[in-house]
Structure formats: C-alpha cells, structure tokens
Amino acid sequence: MYTQAMSVGPQDQATKLESVEDRQRNEAFESRIDEGDFIEAKDWMPEHYRKTLVRQISQHAHSEIVGMLPEGNWITRAPTLKRKAILLAKVQDEGGHGLYLYSAAETLGTSRDQMLDALHTGKAKYSSIFNYPTLTWADIGVVGWLVDGAAIMNQVPLCRCSYGPYARAMIRICREESFHQRQGYESLLTMMRDGTDAQKAMVQDAVNRWWWPSLMMFGPADKDSPNSEQSMRWGIKRLTNDELRQKFVDATVPQAELLGITLPDPDLKWNAEREHHDFGAIDWNEFWRVVGGNGPCNTERLQARVKAWDDGAWVRDAALAHARKRAPEARAA
Ligand SMILES: [Fe+2]
Ligand SMILES: [Fe+2]
Numbered sequence: 325m326y327t328q329a330m331s332v333g334p335q336d337q338a339t340k341l342e343s344v345e346d347r348q349r350n351e352a353f354e355s356r357i358d359e360g361d362f363i364e365a366k367d368w369m370p371e372h373y374r375k376t377l378v379r380q381i382s383q384h385a386h387s388e389i390v391g392m393l394p395e396g397n398w399i400t401r402a403p404t405l406k407r408k409a410i411l412l413a414k415v416q417d418e419g420g421h422g423l424y425l426y427s428a429a430e431t432l433g434t435s436r437d438q439m440l441d442a443l444h445t446g447k448a449k450y451s452s453i454f455n456y457p458t459l460t461w462a463d464i465g466v467v468g469w470l471v472d473g474a475a476i477m478n479q480v481p482l483c484r485c486s487y488g489p490y491a492r493a494m495i496r497i498c499r500e501e502s503f504h505q506r507q508g509y510e511s512l513l514t515m516m517r518d519g520t521d522a523q524k525a526m527v528q529d530a531v532n533r534w535w536w537p538s539l540m541m542f543g544p545a546d547k548d549s550p551n552s553e554q555s556m557r558w559g560i561k562r563l564t565n566d567e568l569r570q571k572f573v574d575a576t577v578p579q580a581e582l583l584g585i586t587l588p589d590p591d592l593k594w595n596a597e598r599e600h601h602d603f604g605a606i607d608w609n610e611f612w613r614v615v616g617g618n619g620p621c622n623t624e625r626l627q628a629r630v631k632a633w634d635d636g637a638w639v640r641d642a643a644l645a646h647a648r649k650r651a652p653e654a655r656a657a
Contacts, residue, residue: 364489365489373558373560377432377490382425385421388419388425390451392418395464398464421497444633455622456533456621462527468506469512470508471541475501476501477575481561512583513582527585528586531580535588539572540606540611542565542566543565546564546566573601577601
C-alpha cells in the first residue's frame with residue numbers, strides 16, 4: 325500500500341514514491357504504523373509524514389512559548405504569595421514544554437533557528453487562544469481550567485502518537501498540564517465559595533469570554549479539516565476535532581455546575597439519545613479572523629516574542645563563544 329502518494333496535494337508531488345525501493349520502504353513503514361509501532365528519528369519515513377510532524381510539533385512548541393505571555397502578564401499581580409508561586413511554576417512549565425517540543429521537532433531534521441524564524445516572520449501558526457487578553461485575575465483561573473483543560477483533551481491521545489520522540493515528550497507534558505488545570509479550577513473554586521459578589525461576577529465574566537475560544541482550540545469542524553484523515557491514518561492523530569470537542573464539553577459541564585457558574589450557551593443541554601451534550605454553533609468567522617492575524621492581541625504577542633529573541637542575542641552569542649573556547653578542551657578530554 326502506498327496511498328500517501330495518491331492523497332498528497334500538488335506541492336508534495338516531489339515526494340511521490342518513484343522507485344521500487346521507495347515503495348518497499350513505504351510498505352514496511354505503513355505496516356509498522358498498522359501494527360502500532362513507534363517510528364523513531366533515524367527510521368525511514370515518507371517526506372509527507374515528516375513535514376506533517378514538523379508542522380504540527382513546531383506549531384505546538386510555538387503555542388507553548390506564546391502561551392507564557394498572557395499568564396506571565398499576571399505574575400507581578402498575583403493576589404497572594406501562594407498564587408504567585410503556583411503561577412510562576414506553571415509559566416515555567418510552559419517554557420519547558422516549548423523546549424521539549426522544539427527538541428522533538430529537531431529530530432526530524434529542522435533547526436530551532438528555522439522554526440523560530442518562521443514564528444517571528446508570521447509564517448508559522450500557534451494556537452489562536454493565546455491571542456486573547458487576560459483582563460482580570462479570574463482569567464488566570466479560567467485559562468488553567470478551560471485552556472489547559474482543552475489542551476489535555478487534545479494532548480492525551482498524542483502520548484500514543486506514532487512518532488516516538490513526540491509521544492514521549494507528550495507523556496511528561498500531560499502530567500504537568502494536569503497540574504495546570506487543577507490549579508486553575510481550585511483558584512476559581514476558592515473565589516466562588518469564599519469570594520465577594522464582585523469576585524464571583526469576575527469569574528462569570530471571564531468564563532463568558534473564554535468559553536467559545538476554548539471550544540475553537542480543537543480546530544475546524546471535521547468536514548472542514550481535510551488533513552485530519554491522513555493524520556489519523558498515520559497514527560499522528562487518534563481522535564477527530566469534533567470528537568475531542570464533544571469530550572471536552574461533556575467533561576466540563578459538571579465542573580461548571582460544581583463551580584456555580586453558567587456556561588454562555590443557551591443551546592447547551594444534555595441529549596439523552598446521544599448520551600452527550602448538544603451545544604450551540606461556533607462562530608467560525610471569529611476563529612478564522614484570529615487565525616488570520618486579526619485577533620485582539622496577535623500583533624502584541626508576536627512583537628513580544630521578537631523582542632525576547634532580539635534581547636537574548638547577547639546571551640546566545642556569549643554561550644556560543646564559550647562553547648567554541650571549550651571545544652578543544654572537550655576534544656582533548
Ligand atoms: Fe503546556
Ligand atoms: Fe499548561
């Protein structure tokens with residue numbers, strides 16, 4: 325079987341499987357995928373599989389480091405020492421997730437400089453959710469609960485992704501994401517149980533603003549997601565966008581009830597026949613507007629990343645100079 329050559333777009337025609345040897349290698353690759361084997365960095369893989377993974381893992385890495393910005397914004401204003409320590413740890417974790425993921429993408433033959441250049445020049449995407457502002461302290465709890473909650477739903481199946489280095493990075497990341505979700509929920513629970521009316525209203529307002537963008541985190545509806553099928557076939561993706569979104573809604577509704585907040589969707593209700601919650605229509609125009617660069621904070625986020633890169637140039641230069649100086653010693657050792 326070499327279905328890959330038939331399913332690729334015109335830009336990938338160069339990766340067509342030309343020789344008998346290529347076809348045999350592809351058949352061996354496909355049967356390893358079918359058997360549930362992990363593909364490792366040095367194994368042969370079709371170019372389209374490699375490119376799909378580089379795109380997905382690098383976008384994921386960019387999302388982690390851009391995701392540090394909306395929450396980092398509140399570290400100096402956390403209401404207590406405990407909340408500040410938790411938030412610091414969480415934001416550091418996100419930086420670490422970016423590093424694991426850039427390393428995983430590098431095993432596919434792309435350099436970190438290339439990936440960061442694509443981010444800084446606007447060629448690469450990151451999760452649109454991070455283009456929304458964190459306006460109040462309640463946003464930090466809601467980001468943990470909903471945004472990290474949606475990330476977990478997306479990422480747990482990736483622990484079984486067919487590419488070994490990505491799958492292994494995801495196991496550690498998911499453990500940390502689970503702490504992120506719990507700390508957010510616990511912070512909201514504290515505000516809803518012990519807070520003033522103004523604090524409770526602040527939580528409800530934050531939920532109203534983050535609910536729909538969180539549902540958009542799972543990506544376009546399956547019918548508008550043409551690459552999903554190939555990714556499922558290759559074991560890169562295990563569940564479709566709509567399946568993951570439904571799982572997230574079903575898991576979140578009882579949590580919202582326990583908190584005592586209302587999710588901002590009049591059409592949200594339990595459907596006994598489907599044994600799932602029905603929910604209202606997502607505003608896909610908003611989604612595409614934000615993906616296209618016109619969300620509330622796109623420009624600000626990109627500028628912050630470019631500035632961090634430029635400001636860090638001297639550190640990178642000094643580290644390289646130091647490594648060059650030590651190179652002869654290392655060889656002698
Ligand atoms: Fe993360
Ligand atoms: Fe997280």
